[in-house]
Amino acid sequence: MANTPTPAYTPAEIEPRWQAKWQETGLYESNIDPKRPKHYALTMLPYPSGDLHIGHWYAMTPSDARARFMRMRGYNVLFPMGFDAFGLPAENAAIKNNIHPMQWTFRNIDNMRRQLKSMGAMFDWRREAVSAAPEYYRWTQWFFNQFYNNGLAYRKMSPVDWCPNCNTTLAREQVWGEDRHCERCGTPVIKKNLEQWFFRTTKYAEELLQYPGLDWPERVRTLQTNWIGKSVGAHVTFHTEHGAELRVFTTRPDTLWGATFMVLAPEHPLVDSLTTPDQAEAVRAYQQQASRQTDVEREATNKEKTGVFTGGYAINPVNEQRIPVWIADYVLMTYGTGAIMAVPAHDERDFDFARKFGLEIRPVILPEGDPEISGAEMTAAVPAHGMMINSGELSGTPGDQAYEKVITLLEKKGAGHAAVNYRLRDWLISRQRYWGAPIPILYCQNCGVVPVPDEQLPVLLPDDVEWLPTGESPLKLHPTWRHATCPQCGGPAERETDTMDTFMCSSWYHLRYLSPKYDQGPFDPKEYDYWMPVDTYTGGIEHANMHLIYTRFFHKACRDIGITEGPEPMMQLRNQGMVLGEDSEKMSKSRGNVVAPDNLVRQYGADTVRAYLMFFARWDMGAPWNNSGIDGTARWLRRVWTIVLEKGERPGTASEETIRVLRRKLHQSLKSITRDFETFEFNTIISTLMELQNEMLKARAAGAWGTPAWNEAVNAYLRMLAPVAPHIAEELWARIGQPYSVHNQPWPEVDEAAAKVDEITLVLQVNGKVRDRLVVPADISADGAKSAALASDAVQKFLEGKQPRQVIYVPGKLVNVVV
RNA sequence: GCCGAAGUGGCGGAACAGGCAGACGCGCACGACUCAAAAUCGUGUUCCGUGAGGAGUGUGGGUUCGAUUCCCACCUUCGGCACCA
Numbered sequence: 075m076a077n078t079p080t081p082a083y084t085p086a087e088i089e090p091r092w093q094a095k096w097q098e099t100g101l102y103e104s105n106i107d108p109k110r111p112k113h114y115a116l117t118m119l120p121y122p123s124g125d126l127h128i129g130h131w132y133a134m135t136p137s138d139a140r141a142r143f144m145r146m147r148g149y150n151v152l153f154p155m156g157f158d159a160f161g162l163p164a165e166n167a168a169i170k171n172n173i174h175p176m177q178w179t180f181r182n183i184d185n186m187r188r189q190l191k192s193m194g195a196m197f198d199w200r201r202e203a204v205s206a207a208p209e210y211y212r213w214t215q216w217f218f219n220q221f222y223n224n225g226l227a228y229r230k231m232s233p234v235d236w237c238p239n240c241n242t243t244l245a246r247e248q249v250w251g252e253d254r255h256c257e258r259c260g261t262p263v264i265k266k267n268l269e270q271w272f273f274r275t276t277k278y279a280e281e282l283l284q285y286p287g288l289d290w291p292e293r294v295r296t297l298q299t300n301w302i303g304k305s306v307g308a309h310v311t312f313h314t315e316h317g318a319e320l321r322v323f324t325t326r327p328d329t330l331w332g333a334t335f336m337v338l339a340p341e342h343p344l345v346d347s348l349t350t351p352d353q354a355e356a357v358r359a360y361q362q363q364a365s366r367q368t369d370v371e372r373e374a375t376n377k378e379k380t381g382v383f384t385g386g387y388a389i390n391p392v393n394e395q396r397i398p399v400w401i402a403d404y405v406l407m408t409y410g411t412g413a414i415m416a417v418p419a420h421d422e423r424d425f426d427f428a429r430k431f432g433l434e435i436r437p438v439i440l441p442e443g444d445p446e447i448s449g450a451e452m453t454a455a456v457p458a459h460g461m462m463i464n465s466g467e468l469s470g471t472p473g474d475q476a477y478e479k480v481i482t483l484l485e486k487k488g489a490g491h492a493a494v495n496y497r498l499r500d501w502l503i504s505r506q507r508y509w510g511a512p513i514p515i516l517y518c519q520n521c522g523v524v525p526v527p528d529e530q531l532p533v534l535l536p537d538d539v540e541w542l543p544t545g546e547s548p549l550k551l552h553p554t555w556r557h558a559t560c561p562q563c564g565g566p567a568e569r570e571t572d573t574m575d576t577f578m579c580s581s582w583y584h585l586r587y588l589s590p591k592y593d594q595g596p597f598d599p600k601e602y603d604y605w606m607p608v609d610t611y612t613g614g615i616e617h618a619n620m621h622l623i624y625t626r627f628f629h630k631a632c633r634d635i636g637i638t639e640g641p642e643p644m645m646q647l648r649n650q651g652m653v654l655g656e657d658s659e660k661m662s663k664s665r666g667n668v669v670a671p672d673n674l675v676r677q678y679g680a681d682t683v684r685a686y687l688m689f690f691a692r693w694d695m696g697a698p699w700n701n702s703g704i705d706g707t708a709r710w711l712r713r714v715w716t717i718v719l720e721k722g723e724r725p726g727t728a729s730e731e732t733i734r735v736l737r738r739k740l741h742q743s744l745k746s747i748t749r750d751f752e753t754f755e756f757n758t759i760i761s762t763l764m765e766l767q768n769e770m771l772k773a774r775a776a777g778a779w780g781t782p783a784w785n786e787a788v789n790a791y792l793r794m795l796a797p798v799a800p801h802i803a804e805e806l807w808a809r810i811g812q813p814y815s816v817h818n819q820p821w822p823e824v825d826e827a828a829a830k831v832d833e834i835t836l837v838l839q840v841n842g843k844v845r846d847r848l849v850v851p852a853d854i855s856a857d858g859a860k861s862a863a864l865a866s867d868a869v870q871k872f873l874e875g876k877q878p879r880q881v882i883y884v885p886g887k888l889v890n891v892v893v
Numbered sequence: 894g895c896c897g898a899a900g901u902g903g904c905g906g907a908a909c910a911g912g913c914a915g916a917c918g919c920g921c922a923c924g925a926c927u928c929a930a931a932a933u934c935g936u937g938u939u940c941c942g943u944g945a946g947g948a949g950u951g952u953g954g955g956u957u958c959g960a961u962u963c964c965c966a967c968c969u970u971c972g973g974c975a976c977c978a
Binding site: 292293296297299300301303305307322323324325326337379402403404405406408409410411413414415416417421422423424426495496497615616618619689690691692695697698700702703704705706707709710712746749750753755757758760761762763764765768835837839841842843844847879880881882884887888890891892 | 894895896897898899904905906907909912913916917918919920933957958959972973974976977978
C-alpha cells in the first residue's frame with residue numbers, strides 16, 4: 075500500500091455513480107414500518123421556474139442533511155419532493171414564446187428534477203407530486219367541494235385590478251410602478267368589482283392565534299399574530315336621522331361620550347341616503363377620487379387628512395347627541411364595519427381630522443395625574459386610559475372599570491355589545507387565469523350555483539387554447555369549454571372560468587406526497603395515519619403570512635370536516651435565510667449576480683457545494699455569496715480523501731497520550747455535531763469536522779495511523795460526514811472495505827469516558843484580567859485550585875504584595891483573585 | 894409610527910447555563926517543495942506598542958469579583974405591518 079499512489083478525488087465520476095446505485099437499490103425509498111419511529115421531514119416545494127437556484131440548494135441541502143441524520147438515528151424518515159407547478163410565469167412564457175404552459179412547465183420540471191438529483195439528496199422520488207397534473211388537481215378541486223359543502227366557500231363581489239385598455243384583470247405582480255400601470259400596455263390600472271370565491275379563513279382567526287404544541291420560531295408566530303391582528307372592543311349601533319342603523323366597531327367603548335362626529339368609508343352603503351342635496355356634488359366628487367386612488371397613493375398622502383361632510387347626522391345612543399357624519403378615505407371599508415365613531419380627544423387620527431375641519435373636541439377620559447383641560451386647549455390626542463369624565467351617568471368611573479360598565483350599559487340599551495375584530499380577511503381564491511386548477515362550479519339557470527360532483531372531477535383544463543395577447547383568460551375565450559350540463563336538472567349550465575389561487579394547491583401537498591397515485595381520495599388514510607403530522611418543516615420566512623397561515627387553516631378546516639386529524643399539520647418549523655449575490659443585492663438576472671449551482675457542481679462536485687452552503691453562513695441568517703470561500707471547503711474534502719486513503723508515517727508508534735487526545739477529540743466532536751444537527755446549527759457541524767480533521771492529521775503525524783483508535787476515528791468520521799457529503803462518504807466507506815451503504819449505518823455512539831477531560835487549563839485572573847494559565851487535574855478541589863493560583867508567579871506579581879480580598883473559583887474554568 | 898431580528902478582526906463567522914473573545918474557514922504575509930508556476934505542506938495573522946504592557950464585541954450608562962452574553966437609554970442595518978377605529 076505504501077507504494078501505491080493515492081487515487082485522485084474525482085467527484086465528477088464518483089457522484090453520478092453513487093446516485094445511480096442509490097436509485098437502483100432503492101436506498102431512499104420510505105415505506106410504512108410500524109416497528110420504527112417515523113419522521114416526516116418536509117422542505118418547501120419549488121416553483122418550476124426553469125433552473126434550480128443556489129437559494130434552492132441553500133434551503134434544501136441542510137434539510138436533506140438533517141433528514142439523513144434522523145435516518146441514521148434510527149428514524150424511518152420520509153423526505154419527499156415535488157413541484158408547485160401552476161402559476162402566472164407559465165402563462166407569460168406562453169404568450170411570449172407561443173408555448174403551451176403545460177409544455178413549458180413540464181419541460182422545466184424535467185430539468186429541475188435532474189438538477190435536484192445532482193444534489194444527491196435522499197428524496198424518495200416515487201412520492202413526487204406535481205400540482206398541475208390532473209391526478210393532483212382533481213383533489214384540489216375535491217377539497218374545494220368539501221369546503222363548499224361545509225359552508226366554508228362563498229361568493230361575493232370584490233374588487234380586482236383591471237386594465238381598461240387590455241380589458242383584463244391583472245395579478246398583483248402585473249401592476250407596475252408608483253402610478254400602478256399595466257405591465258403590458260402602460261395604462262393606469264383601475265379597480266373593478268367581480269364576483270369572486272372566498273374561503274372563510276376568518277372563522278378560524280381565533281384558533282390560528284393559538285400554537286398548540288408547535289415548535290415554531292417566535293418570529294413567525296409574531297408575524298402571524300400581527301397579521302391576524304386581533305382587536306378587542308365593542309360593536310355600537312348608532313342611528314341615522316332617518317332611523318337607519320349605523321354600526322361601528324371600537325376598541326375604546328369608554329370614550330363613547332367623546333364621539334363628536336362619525337366617519338364612513340367613501341364606499342359605505344349608507345353614504346347615499348345620508349347625503350343632503352347641497353352636499354351631493356362634493357360627496358360624489360370625493361367618492362370618485364377615492365375609488366381611483368390606490369393603496370399606494372393613500373400612503374403617499376402622508377397622513378394629511380381629507381374628507382367631506384355628507385350633510386347627514388347620526389344619534390349617539392348613550393347621550394342622544396346629534397353628530398355630523400363625514401366620509402374620509404382614512405376609514406377603510408375592508409376593516410371593521412367601514413364606519414367609525416370619531417373621538418378626536420382620544421384618537422390621533424380623529425384629532426387631526428377634527429382640527430383640520432373645525433369639529434368639536436371633547437375630552438371624556440382623564441388619565442391619572444393629568445390636569446383637566448378643555449378640547450380647545452388640547453394640542454394632541456390623549457390615547458391613555460383613565461377616569462371617565464363628561465360621560466353622563468358614568469362620569470367618575472375609574473379607568474379599570476370603564477370598559478365593563480359601558481358594555482353593560484350598551485347591552486341594557488340594546489345599543490351594542492362586546493366584540494372582537496380581526497385584521498385577517500377571508501381568503502380570496504379566484505384567479506382570472508388559465509394556468510390553475512379550475513374552480514369546479516357550474517352556474518345553472520334553474521338550479522343556480524351547483525358544484526361539479528366529485529365523481530366528475532377533475533374539471534380538466536382544455537389543451538386547445540389560443541394565446542391571444544388580450545390578457546383575457548383563455549378559459550373565457552374558449553368556444554366550447556364553458557358549456558356544460560347541470561348535474562341536478564340536466565339543463566344547460568355554464569362553468570366557472572376562474573381558477574384557484576396556487577396557494578390552494580400548496581396548502582395540502584404534504585398530504586399528496588403520502589400517496590401521489592392514490593385515486594380513492596386525496597391521500598391514502600393508511601399513509602396518513604403513519605406519517606402525519608409533518609415533524610420538521612423547513613423553508614423561507616417569506617411564507618409566514620401566506621402559505622403557512624393558509625396551510626394551517628386548510629388543516630383545521632379539514633379536521634372539522636373529518637378529513638384530517640390533530641390540531642396542526644406541521645409541528646416543527648425552521649426558516650433559512652437568504653443567499654444574496656456577491657454584491658449583497660438580491661440575486662436577479664438583470665443584475666447579473668446570479669450564482670448557478672450547475673456550474674459550481676461541475677467545478678467542485680455536489681459534496682463541496684453542499685458542505686460550503688452549510689458552512690459559509692448561519693443557516694437561519696443567510697449571507698451574500700462569497701465565491702472565494704468555497705475553495706476552503708474543497709480543500710477540506712480533498713484532505714478527508716487523503717487522510718482516509720493514505721498511509722501515515724511510522725504507523726502504530728503513537729504514544730498513549732496521542733491516542734487519548736485523538737479519542738477525546740473524536741467523542742467531543744461527535745457530541746457537538748449531534749447537538750448541532752438537533753438544533754439546525756449547520757455551520758458549526760462543518761467547522762467541528764474540520765477541527766477533528768486537524769487533530770487527526772496531528773495524530774497521524776505522531777504515528778496513530780493503523781491503531782484501533784485511528785480506525786475508530788476514520789469509521790466515525792465517515793458516518794458523521796455522510797449526511798453532509800453523501801457521495802464522498804459512501805465512496806470512502808466502500809474503499810475502506812465497509813459494506814454498502816454508509817447511509818444505512820447507525821449514528822456513532824458517544825463514549826463519554828473517552829470524551830471526558832482529565833486535565834484542564836485553569837485560567838488565573840487578577841481583578842478579572844487573565845494573568846496566567848495552569849494545567850491541573852480536572853477533579854482539583856476548590857482549595858487546591860485557589861492555592862495553586864496564589865502560588866503562581868504571575869499572580870503574585872500582579873498582587874504587588876497586597877492581600878487578596880476575595881478568591882473566586884469557577885470549577886473547571888478559572889480562579890479570579892480580587893484585590 | 895408599530896412589531897420583530899441583527900450589529901464581534903480585512904471578510905464569513907465561533908464562543909450553547911455570566912467565566913480564556915476571535916474556534917473553523919477565506920484572504921494576506923513569510924517559508925518548504927519546484928528551473929518556474931499551480932497544487933500541496935508548514936509558520937504567522939484583532940488593534941496600538943520595539944518591549945513590559947495597554948485597548949477591544951455599534952454608542953453611553955448600570956448590575957457583577959467578572960458582561961459579546963443580563964438590565965436601561967440611544968444609534969445603525971435588515972425584515973414585516975402600516976390611517977386597523
